[in-house]
Amino acid sequence: MSSSAASTGAPAVHEIVLEPGSALTGAPGSGSAVVPDRLAGLVEMAGRAGRIAEFELSFFWRADHDGTGDLLFATVRATGPAARTTLSWVEHATVPYGITDRELDVVTLLIGGLSNTQIADRLGTSPRTVSTHVERILAKLDVRTRAAAAALALEESLLVLPVPGGTEGFEKLLMGMVGSSAPATGLPATARPGVRNGVVRCGPGRTGPLLGKRRSIRRPILLGGAFPVTGQIAEDGREMLRASQLAIDEINRHGGVAGTPVELVSVDLDIKDAASIARAFQYLAGQDVDAMVSGYLGDQEVAHEIAADHGAPYLHAATLDSMTRLVEDNPGRYGNVFQICPSDTCYGPGFVDAMSCLRNNRQVPVRSRSLAIVRGRWKFGDLGITAAAELAERQGWRLDYVADDIVGERAWREQGHRIAQLAPAAVMIGSYFADEAIPFVRGFLTNPSPTVLYALYAPSIPRFRVEIGSLAEGLLWATTTGTYSDPVAHRFTDRYRSAWAVSPGRSHAGIAYDRVRILAGAWAASDSPRDFASVTEALREWVHRGVNGTYSFAGAGQSTLAYPLTTSDPSLAMAHLVFQIQDNRQRIVYPAPYTEARFRLPPWWQD
Secondary structure (H helix, E strand, O other): OOOOHHHHHHHHHOEEEEOOOOOOOEOOOOOOOOOOOOOOOOHHHHHHHHHHOOEEEEEEEEEOOOOOOOOOEEEEEEEEEOOEEEEEEEOOOHHHHHOOOHHHHHHHHHHEEEEEEEEHHHHHHEEEOOOOOOOHHHHHHHHHHOHHHHHHHHHHOOOOEEOOOOOOOOOHHHHHHHHOOOOOOOOOOOOOOEEEEOEEEEEOOOOOOOOOOOOOOOOEEEEEEEOOOOOOHHHHHHHHHHHHHHHHHHHHOOOOOEEEEEEEEEEOOOOOOOOHHHHHHHHHHHHHEEEEOOOOOOHHHHHHHHHHHHOOOOOOOOOOOHHHHHHHHHHHHHHHHHEEOOOOHHHHHHHHHHHHHHOOOOOOOOOOOEEEEEEEEOOOOOOOOOHHHHHHHHOOOEEEEEEEEEEEHHHHHHHHHHHHHHHEEEEEOOOOHHHHHHHHHHHOOOOOOOEEEEEEEEEHHHHHHHHHHHHHOOOOEEEEEOOOOOOOHHHHHHHHHHOOOOOOOOOOHHOOOOOOOHHHHHHHOOOOOOHHHHHHHHHOOEEEEEEEEEEOOOOOOOOOEEEEOOOOOOHEEEEEEEEEEOOOOOEEOOOOOOOOOOOOOOOOOOO
16 A cells, blocks of 8 residues: 555545535544534634635634643635635644744734734733733844734734634734624625735625635645556556546646645556455555546445445446446435446447447458357456347347356467367357457467457557557457547657557556546546545546546446447547557547557458
C-alpha cells in the first residue's frame, strides 16, 4: 500500500460540507459525518457564516475559551445563503511570525480598531501589558503602526475566533458577524457585504466576496486507486497507475481543481482474491478518499459494497453487465457507482458484427459460414454468446463451436489445435489474459487453417507482442474501450511516453487517464469535492470526450454506451474497437469512422 498524501508528512487536513441550513453532508473518517464534540462550535459558526454572504475567511480557532486549548487553523468558504458551505481545518496549528497565543488575541482586537485600554478590558489585563504586546507585535511583523499591523494580520489571517471578549464593536466586520451567537438570517437587501481594506463591512450599494487571502487551508482532493501493480496483471496495473498520475500532474500544473491540488492514494491488490479486494477498498475508505477508481476485478461486488458504504464516487472498468444491472435495480444504494466502459455482453455481438462488416466489404474471403468461440474460466462476466448466436443467424453465419471452461496452458494450446482442424471463418478467443491467449495462438499456428484469430483485450498490453513476437502479425483483437488513433489520443501517447519512457497500451492507460479528467470536471462543476451527491450528479450530466472515446453516464445503470452496438450516435458512445496487428503496429480496422487501415490477410492464411 502506498499513499502520496501520507508520504509528504504534512498535517492532515480535514474538510466537511454544510448544506444550506447547516445540515452536515460529509466529514472525515470513512465517509462518516462525525465531528469531535470540541469542534461543534466551529461547525455551528461555519453554518452561521454560510447564511450571511459569499466569502472566504481563514482564521485560528480556539475551542477552549479559557485559552488553554490547542489552536487549529480553519478556512470557511461560502458561496451564498442558498448554497453549500465548506469548512476545512488542520489540527495543532502554529501561528506564523512567532506570534504567541496572547499576542494573537491582541492583534485580533487591533483589527477592530480598539485602543490599548479597550483591549485590556476585554483581556482582563492592564493597558501597560497590552502596550508591551503591541510593541512586540509591531516588531515581529516588521511594521511601524497599529493600522499596518491590523492590515497585515488580515492579509495573513492572523486572527482568532471566537473574538476575544465577545463580538461587541465588531458587528460590521465579517469576523464579528460569523462569531456572533445571534441567529444569522442573512443581510438586509440594502446592506450587502463589500470589501474595504480586506475587511468585509456592511454598507448600502457595496457588493463582492472577500477572497484572495494569502494564508488559508484547503484539503487536497484525494483520489483512491486500487491498481494491481504486482502479480499476473501487474503490467495492466502499472499502466493504470502511471496514466492516473500523468493526468493528476497535468491538472496540478494548471492550478489543480479550482485551486485545490489532487493527490493519488494507491493500493495494490490481487484481482482474483475477494479478501485482497476487500482489504484494498477498506484501506481507501479509511483514507477518506474523495473518489475511488479501479480496473477489472474478480469479485467486483465486494468493491461495490464498500464503495456504496463510503459514499464517494466510484468509477470502475469491470466491463460487467451484472454490475450495471445492480446499479439500475438499486440506485439508492449504488448511485455513486459508475462503469467507465461498456459491458462485456458487447463482445460476442461485436465479434459477429465486425466479421460481417469485413465480409461485406470484401476484406475477408468467405470460405466458411461457421464462427467459433472459446472461453476460459473467468465466470464473473457474460460475453453475450446467446445474443451473438442470434445475430450470427440474422447476418448469415452459424455459431457452430463454443468451448467453455478452458483452464491451463496445455488446455488452451489444445483448443488452438482443435480450431485449426475445424477451420471456421473466425474464432473469438474469449479470455482477457495474455497467459491464456498466447498458448491458444501458438497451438493454432502449429498447423493453421484459413481462420481469422479474434482475441479480446489481451493484445492491448505491450507484453503480449513482446512474448509472442512475430506470431502476433495479422491477429485481430477487440476491446469495449480502446484508445483511438486520432490527434487527441496521439498527444496523450506522446505525453505518456515522455513521462514514463514507455508507450502505453491501447486500453487501460487511456481509461485511467480519461477517468481522472472526468472526475476533475465533476469536482469543478460541483459545490465541493466533499459533496459526494453534487459530484455524482455532475457525473451523470457530464458528457466527456477523452482519448478512449465519449463517456456518458445518463443511463439508469450509469455505464457508458457502445458504438455501433448499443447506439448509432458515436458522439455519445465509445467505439467497440477492433484492431489488427500489422507490421507490429496496432491498426483500427472496425468500426467506421474510426478505421485507419483495411484488414490484411494474416500470414498463416493459405491461398
